[in-house]
Amino acid sequence: MTLSNETTRRWLRRAGSARLEFGADYNPDQWPREVWDDDVRAMREAGVTIVSLAIFSWARLEPRDGEYDFGWLDEVMDLLHAGGITVDLATATASPPPWLTREHPEILPVTRTGEILWPGARQHWRPTSPVFREHALRLAGALATRYADHPALVAWHVNNELGCHNVYDYSDDAARAFRVWLRERYGTVEALNHAWGTAFWSQRYDDFEEILPPRLAASHPNPTQQLDFKRFSSDALKDHLRAERDLLRRITPEVPVTTNFMVMGEMKPMNYADWAAEVDFVSNDHYVLPGPQARDELSFSANLTGNIAGGEPWFLMEHSTSAVNWQPVNVAKKPGELARDSLTHVAHGADAVCFFQWRQSRAGAEKYHSAMLPHAGTDSDLFRGVARLGERLRELAPIAGSRRRRAAVGIVFDWESWWTAEQDSHPTDRLRYKQEALDWYTALLDAGIRADVVPAGGPLEEYRLLIAPVLHVVPAALAARLDAWVASGGHLVTTYFSGIVDENDHVWLGGYPGALRDLLGIRIEEFGPLLDGESVTLDDGATGTLWTDRIDVTGPDVEVLARYRTGEQADRAAVTRRRVGAGSAAYVSTRLGPDGLAGLLPRLLGPAGVTGELPAELGGRVELAIRGDHWFLINRTDQPVDLRALPGAPEVLEARGVAVFTN
Structure with missing residues (x-):
């Protein structure tokens, strides 16, 4: 209803x-x-x-x-x-x-x-x-x-x-409900065994009644079991929401x-x-x-x-x-x-x-x-x-009632990649999914570029440029969707540890970045996570931390936008972009942070035709958001900002202030 x-x-x-x-x-x-x-x-x-x-x-x-x-x-x-x-x-x-x-x-x-x-x-x-x-x-x-x-x-x-x-509740009630959820998801215990890869560590189940939540175990619990328990736990709360909602709607429609x-x-x-x-x-x-x-x-x-x-x-x-x-x-x-x-x-x-x-x-x-x-x-x-x-x-x-005006840039946000990329027994436990996404958002704000943060199931095709940081979980349907969008003229940017697994947390074989490998025109044989305190320098002066990749360029029309100057991958590609018709697909193989991304962004925004909507002299001091005909100028600093270069705006935006005007 x-x-x-x-x-x-x-x-x-x-x-x-x-x-x-x-x-x-x-x-x-x-x-x-x-x-x-x-x-x-x-x-x-x-x-x-x-x-x-x-x-x-x-x-x-x-x-x-x-x-x-x-x-x-x-x-x-x-x-x-x-x-x-x-x-x-x-x-x-x-x-x-x-x-x-x-x-x-x-x-x-x-x-x-x-x-x-x-x-x-x-x-x-x-x-x-x-x-x-x-x-x-x-x-x-x-x-x-x-x-x-x-x-x-x-x-x-x-x-x-x-x-x-x-x-996250691990009680007997939760165990019973988890089994019901798994039956509905997989239908048969054979399908579950395949999805969970239970051939490993002698975990094969013969009956759903043998399955428990991922309680404290002697070592790392089954990764797909952990992922499914996260899915189930979100759904269990959603089910409670529905139960109360449906009752309220019956009485007060x-x-x-x-x-x-x-x-x-x-x-x-x-x-x-x-x-x-x-x-x-x-x-x-x-x-x-x-x-x-x-x-x-x-x-x-x-x-x-x-x-x-x-x-x-x-x-x-x-x-x-x-x-x-x-x-x-x-x-x-x-x-x-x-x-x-x-x-x-x-x-x-x-x-x-x-x-x-x-x-x-x-x-x-x-x-x-x-x-x-x-x-x-x-x-x-x-x-x-x-x-x-x-x-x-x-x-x-x-x-009141007005809609936000869509930006030209979308940052893809995916809960299942967030859950999965930060699980245990991975190349590094230092990776923070949302931090990488936030770094890109900050870099765009610093450049004066509006961006939408959009769920992976949202209207991705409406953007000229999509940034998909650590898009770790890529089912075949999402890979096909991105392929088609790039082929039609869209511009994709993704990062390290993207395209690695399908919806069952099974690795896409043939080399990384798995489901996105052919689209990006690159191949990576092994991950290169960095230890705490380690960093690498790129030839554009940026500093990379957390991660590096040994990239082999395999596809046509791949341009190397930046190379490693130091580290194990010195002289090899650090950032690539492949032209695909009127579109492109770019890959960033290390964490650059907002400062490092600042120098890279113009080379990624340019092919997509994305420019700022504010005068350049405002730099990143002001955030712009638009609802209907109303422009919001939000002072990101603790100092007044001169707005005289922007017609229709007040002359000065006070420290930590917000100006709203029609444009």
Whole structure:
């Protein structure tokens, strides 16, 4: 069932007018009743339009098995509605109450080493537990029945951050569900034996009942078993999402359903490109991670979220107003970063800007996590910054509902390559899939080039240039798709450890890069990973780390763009490009990082006819994103940037600032 566009955009509308939503998780059950009226008054002052409610309220809503207490939630819903604030109502199933785990300890997750994850934090439930599923659906049904017609309700929020802490469960429930999943995938145990290569190490199975999850073993578990368990674990959470969603749709068919993804950092276990079709609108949580590419990673993740959403507007469900509480050192945001972080998400398609949380907690594990209303209260720089952001979003209301303008360059992002390339028993365990993709994104930003981060199953053919870093898993169908696209005039760039295996993690034979070998016109007999501290120099002055390849040029029309100057491969090709009709296919055999890629990019962009849309003098100081007719200029620096070379833009873009104008 797919809801109409009008229905799925109820979260965008108020009194028939489109707007950018603004709000946060709201946890009134943490506070006495007299605080609630102050909350709504302060929300109106800040410009809040929507809150996510009851996310962690199961113990309050169902204090005992089958006994519900909705009185307090009724009052909060009515109070918010009277204040003109809409509600994204959670099903409250993210954290089971103490009575449930006491009566049914069999719902608790089990680690790969056999340890039980006990109550005391959150997400202490097995995604495949039938007992948990029964109780979760009962609660979700009771909430949906009670609030189906409440005027404040505009969306359902299934669970919360599915899989953040419990994605990999190795319990007996998981083992049984894994076997069912494998039967559906392979049909016969013979087909599974072939896919898993069980002839190795005497692992051949005679019956599905012999199969277990990849629990702690004496050595490396079967690689395809590990890959399939990752696929299964993502699917198990997706199945729980579907179960709650389907129940909500039966009871409230006109209310859209979402859940908050976590497209950020190294949060890789959930294949969100695969999940996107299961929700009525995509939502995402993002928190800035410290490091030299922190701001670029935010942009990268927002960009990817927009493309997971298929270019449709999406909902930023959580980010932080300032410091978080879960990093080793939690640094407050600098002036301007609150607005810049928020508006970068809007630039990449977000039609809602929300935070964790509204009022900063006095107690509990997240009491030092920033909020819209901090411990210091409304008389604080942070709250004043929040209110200014609310006003800015009201001014940007005409942007709501607009689509992102497609770029000429696409960076291919593939969850299965991410999972597989970083498994054990590989040439190196230092490889980081997302880091390589982020390096290319940063290099393009530095060059003033817009790029889309697009899932491997997305509309690849619409780009002039595709960059596919560490595209490790290449099924035959994807190889054929890339071959046809290049032959029709597309330009492909890929890197080391790409094209190596098929969907079963079986190596493509005949030499590397396997499925892409003929397209690239090169052949590699052995990998050349580098030790920690080792590096090589290329003849263009760039420095390579992590990896090298001994490349033999085998195809026609192959040009060597750069050679190794030092190392075991000195004088041999480091970067190649093969002309294929009007298209081309290039290969980069080492990790160059953003600085090293800067010198290479012009030679890759040129044949594709890709140029920057901003004046060259802006360099990489400004990121450009386009939604409809609106241009977003995002200052990537801590210094003002002169914009007078760009017609229609303001004269100066303040440090860490964002300018939005029509062009």
